[in-house]
Amino acid sequence: MSSTDTAARVQDQPVDSASVEAGLDALETVHAQRTPASVILRQKVLPPVLGIVLVLALWQLAYSLELTTPDKLPSPADVWHSLTDLWYAGTLFSIIWTSVWRGLSGFALAVVIGTPIGLLVSQVKPVRAAVGPVLSGLQALPSVAWVPAGVIWLGINNSAMYAVILLGAVPSIANGLIAGVDQVPPLFLRAGKTLGATGLRGARHILLPAALPGYLAGLKQGWAFSWRSLMAAELIAASPDLGVGLGRYLENQREFSDMSGVLLGIILILFVGVAIDLLVFSPIERRVLRSRGLLVTSR
Amino acid sequence: MTTALTTSPDAPGVGRADGEYAVRLSHVHKTFGRPGSSAPVLEDINLTVAPGEFTTLLGASGCGKSTLLNLVAGLDQPTSGTIEVPGGRPALMFQDHALFPWLTAGKNIELALRLAGVGKAERETEAERLLELVRLGGSYKKRVHELSGGMRQRVALARSLAQGSNVLLMDEPFAALDAITRDVLHDEITRIWAERKLTVLFVTHNVREAVRLAQRVVLLSSRPGRIAREWRIDLPQPRRIESAGVADLSVEITEELRGEIRRHVQH
Numbered sequence: 001m002s003s004t005d006t007a008a009r010v011q012d013q014p015v016d017s018a019s020v021e022a023g024l025d026a027l028e029t030v031h032a033q034r035t036p037a038s039v040i041l042r043q044k045v046l047p048p049v050l051g052i053v054l055v056l057a058l059w060q061l062a063y064s065l066e067l068t069t070p071d072k073l074p075s076p077a078d079v080w081h082s083l084t085d086l087w088y089a090g091t092l093f094s095i096i097w098t099s100v101w102r103g104l105s106g107f108a109l110a111v112v113i114g115t116p117i118g119l120l121v122s123q124v125k126p127v128r129a130a131v132g133p134v135l136s137g138l139q140a141l142p143s144v145a146w147v148p149a150g151v152i153w154l155g156i157n158n159s160a161m162y163a164v165i166l167l168g169a170v171p172s173i174a175n176g177l178i179a180g181v182d183q184v185p186p187l188f189l190r191a192g193k194t195l196g197a198t199g200l201r202g203a204r205h206i207l208l209p210a211a212l213p214g215y216l217a218g219l220k221q222g223w224a225f226s227w228r229s230l231m232a233a234e235l236i237a238a239s240p241d242l243g244v245g246l247g248r249y250l251e252n253q254r255e256f257s258d259m260s261g262v263l264l265g266i267i268l269i270l271f272v273g274v275a276i277d278l279l280v281f282s283p284i285e286r287r288v289l290r291s292r293g294l295l296v297t298s299r
Numbered sequence: 300m301t302t303a304l305t306t307s308p309d310a311p312g313v314g315r316a317d318g319e320y321a322v323r324l325s326h327v328h329k330t331f332g333r334p335g336s337s338a339p340v341l342e343d344i345n346l347t348v349a350p351g352e353f354t355t356l357l358g359a360s361g362c363g364k365s366t367l368l369n370l371v372a373g374l375d376q377p378t379s380g381t382i383e384v385p386g387g388r389p390a391l392m393f394q395d396h397a398l399f400p401w402l403t404a405g406k407n408i409e410l411a412l413r414l415a416g417v418g419k420a421e422r423e424t425e426a427e428r429l430l431e432l433v434r435l436g437g438s439y440k441k442r443v444h445e446l447s448g449g450m451r452q453r454v455a456l457a458r459s460l461a462q463g464s465n466v467l468l469m470d471e472p473f474a475a476l477d478a479i480t481r482d483v484l485h486d487e488i489t490r491i492w493a494e495r496k497l498t499v500l501f502v503t504h505n506v507r508e509a510v511r512l513a514q515r516v517v518l519l520s521s522r523p524g525r526i527a528r529e530w531r532i533d534l535p536q537p538r539r540i541e542s543a544g545v546a547d548l549s550v551e552i553t554e555e556l557r558g559e560i561r562r563h564v565q566h
Contacts, residue, residue, distance in 0.1 A: 029445070210401070
């Protein structure tokens with residue numbers, strides 16, 4: 001055998017693999033970078049602001065060209081004056097708060113009711129077969145359809161308002177949780193089982209945290225449904241007991257044929273719905289997704 | 300090094316060294332679906348693994364090696380036969396790291412400690428110690444997605460060790476890694492196996508990996524999975540995957556594996 005041949009035969013001897021490992025770790029570690037504020041401002045904030053400005057400009061243009069009469073299309077300035085009128089009358093915040101409080105407390109109740117229903121349906125097969133289609137069906141039904149029934153059953157009062165919110169939001173929240181549980185990778189459940197997380201411990205340590213993103217999506221949608229149902233209910237049901245919320249304000253201004261008040265009502269409803277989503281749900285959702293590495297920065 | 304884990308007396312792993320075996324399978328059969336309706340996946344498997352032994356299960360696809368590991372892990376039940384693991388529920392590592400993305404690296408390990416009954420006060424120090432063991436000290440607060448594939452498998456190994464079991468089942472844990480990372484992890488698992496006196500049952504389809512790691516290589520035939528042949532390997536550890544001794548035995552075993560696969564040619 002030639003000497004080159006023997007040299008090629010590697011013998012078993014220790015290699016300093018610890019330093020190779022440290023080198024690999026250093027090479028392969030990704031340093032997550034946060035997007036700088038200026039980029040966020042340019043890419044995330046500027047476009048919607050420009051969009052709003054464009055809508056206002058078109059609106060103003062339509063008004064100035066007198067496409068229709070001012071009592072049908074008031075100018076943006078008229079709507080602004082309606083807003084300042086409310087502000088000076090001191091009723092702006094009470095109107096907004098009446099609806100927001102009703103919406104949020106109804107939503108909180110929907111979470112308390114919808115979550116156990118979602119868990120039960122996702123975990124118990126016969127319950128799922130029986131209740132699953134009903135939940136999906138309820139989600140498709142506009143909850144405003146429940147307003148007449150709610151008024152007859154409960155009277156024109158807060159209970160009827162809450163009933164309509166619940167019927168709108170509970171199915172969304174339950175369905176979100178069910179979808180979240182269904183999307184949990186089976187590998188996590190197997191890993192949990194080998195670690196000894198079975199039964200309630202499995203639900204608490206593995207299943208629920210794993211299902212959290214789907215659940216949050218359900219909560220977000222549940223809020224949107226709560227808010228819509230409530231506005232529809234306030235528009236339809238009028239009673240001194242209910243006070244004046246945003247929906248009632250909108251209907252009142254229609255009765256006065258106050259078009260700028262009507263537009264203001266619409267804008268305020270839109271504003272509150274979007275604001276709660278942006279201030280409450282989106283930050284929580286982004287945080288959860290980011291911490292799991294699920295948020296891909298689109299660049 | 301002594302076992303650093305403080306677990307309750309009935310915790311897995313207690314009394315391991317006294318038994319004659321760490322894992323014993325007797326006449327194990329496994330058929331999926333109704334018995335007789337389909338071909339058995341495993342047929343009459345008899346295998347005894349001594350405490351502290353490193354065994355690799357080698358076989359082509361369809362030989363039921365992962366099924367076998369699931370049975371030992373208690374994730375599935377054999378159709379007939381008995382499986383004894385006197386130390387209690389063994390730890391299991393997968394090809395996918397299976398780390399929970401909602402927890403940091405350290406908290407993943409702490410969860411395993413918690414589920415194994417380790418008290419709250421000791422969990423954090425023990426998790427740090429296990430991370431040190433896999434040379435990832437300082438990665439406690441790292442999220443799973445911030446770690447490389449090799450680092451994830453090391454955290455998964457630390458999490459498996461946190462269970463406190465001395466029997467470690469590994470289901471192709473390094474199959475998805477690149478060659479150099481796999482090589483480094485081979486060194487790690489051999490070092491930790493020796494330090495902690497673990498019993499390892501390691502499933503792979505990679506012959507060189509099997510020879511690089513094990514004291515004993517068990518070759519399974521396919522459909523049905525049966526034990527075809529066994530080799531004892533006396534080469535000293537740590538071995539190199541590219542070494543002459545590993546290469547020579549790998550050639551022999553590969554030839555045998557080819558023979559097993561050829562039996563399935565339809566005539």
